Amino acid sequence: MIRKPYLVIEENQNFHYSLMKSMIEGASLSEICNQLYHSNQMILAVADTDLHLAGYSDCFDWKEYTRKMVPDMLQYSGSSMDNLDNETVSIYTYLSPLLSSQGIRIFLFPILLHETAYGYILLCTDIATDQLDETIIMKIQQLSLVVALQFSKQNDINTATRHFNSFLFEKLLQAEHLTHEDAVHYLAPLEKKIHRRYYVLYFQSDSSSNIDSFIQQSSRISRFHTMVRSTLPNAKHILMFEKENAQVVLLPFPYDHLEADLLKIRELYIRTMKPNSIFIGISMPAELSNLAEAFRQAKLASSFLSGSRKELPYMLYQELGMIRYFFNHSGELDYEFLEEFIQKYIAPLEEYDRKHHTELLRTLELYLSNNGSKRETEQKLFIHKNTLRARLATISKILNCDVDLLEDLFEIQLAFRLKHLFEKDGEKDRNFLP
Structure with a gap:
């Protein structure tokens, strides 16, 4: 004892x-x-x-x-x-x-x-x-x-490494008259295969809302980077950075199995970062010397996706179409103005169709999709040309415009484009990646 x-x-x-x-x-x-x-x-x-x-x-x-x-x-x-x-x-x-x-x-x-x-x-x-x-x-x-x-x-080692990588990325974004050779020189410390053109992926999420400490956040980010490196066969060609509390991933162009690997990266992000929601914006392929513009594109696409009602795994900048011109310098959209614009041309036709059991909205959509061709619209609707003329005249009267005028037709097309972008369309088949 x-x-x-x-x-x-x-x-x-x-x-x-x-x-x-x-x-x-x-x-x-x-x-x-x-x-x-x-x-x-x-x-x-x-x-x-x-x-x-x-x-x-x-x-x-x-x-x-x-x-x-x-x-x-x-x-x-x-x-x-x-x-x-x-x-x-x-x-x-x-x-x-x-x-x-x-x-x-x-x-x-x-x-x-x-x-x-x-x-x-x-x-x-x-x-x-x-x-x-x-x-x-x-x-x-x-x-x-x-x-x-x-x-x-x-954690200190991982954080220092990521901060250094982010510093290199910032130099690429801020450099004036950047050449490809300059970019390769800047990125040499990463010991990666550097390509001439890249897609930029911008990951915006609220993952920080469920993180208890800086250590936990740093651990999750490091694990995300490690999982990408160890899981994807093309990892030596993929560049990863942090900016504005977002993860930025550069995928080389051209890229085999792009959509499959993009979804894998998204899955790894969800598994490691555990966000409540995630919005991924993808730029158009860009030269490294034009990386700042590609980053802006990816960020705008992500911003649009986060503010819309669409439930999509990602958004391509090229898919935004005319809406690209409605972003301000801070990358924000005036959603109230856009909603009013949509209602101006869509809501009156929906209301009229509901009351009179007509198909004016569908007629106008087909007319627009056929680039204003009356003959093609008649054929697809199986109606007489006089019936189509009568419908278009009624549409013009309801909307207080002239669908045969180029200026009015442009605004109507924009309204329909915005409607399709903002509506919650769930799980559409999408095969739009090059």
Whole structure:
């Protein structure tokens, strides 16, 4: 009984020495977990706040047993510990049918320092373990500081790298009389294959609204970049930057399987950044020397998509058509004016058709789609030419214009174009990418 406290102190000192030695040697989180397994028989892993593994001991198939684990599945274990700020925090447990079949339980210890959440330390135990030994908790507390420092260090490296890349991107946007050779020189530090022309993708989202800390945000962004690099076969040709709290991706032109890879990048963004909504704008292919204009195009397309009622995975700048001329210098649309413009030419015909059971709106749409050809419109509607003339005359009277006048026809075409752009059309088939 007298010797036991000294043995505990000695064990913790050895554990502390092992941790400090690992840090001094620059060991990774996986190497630290492996060393602690061999020296203390603790089966450990480390995960970020989204429960993505950042390091683990090789003696256990952590990826297989935690791949379906999400924060909502964690349960309170009934135990607690003091965190690095000397505040009491709950210890959680995770138990799945797969773990149960193997007689295993996983405990999760939150890593908190200065009110910042860094992630969790995971401990694999026997399923019969309900209460944790105080010695184990003391070791986890010591390990928490090391993990927090490792996360902070890696976060600083990742943030510095992204800031440097963003600085290069800013130089491209701000450079005057930029040549392709200048652009290649600027981008040389990225060690990527540089192409002459690119699509610019602008990812606008509200992902920051569900992020608890800068560490978590940085971790998600880094994971998004890493996932793109490791998942897409053309990753060495893809350039990634940050600007205005948005992610900017450059895809070379021409690009095989463009739409498929674009949707993959979108899926990876959703999986890693966890946004409530996402709006992707895509520029027209542009020379690197004209990157500033391509960036403006992508941003406008994203801005339009975020303000419209359309539920689309992305919007191409070229799809905006005439609406491109209604953006101000800040990239904003006057939605109230545009809505009034649509109502001026669309609503009166809808109301008239509803009251008189006519097809004036459909007639006008076909007339416009046939570029004002009366013959083609007659044929598609299966009506006599006199019937069409009568309908067009009625339309002109209702709208207080002349559909045969070029100026009036331009405004009517614009109204219909705006209507199709703003209406919520859901899941249309779209095969418009070059």
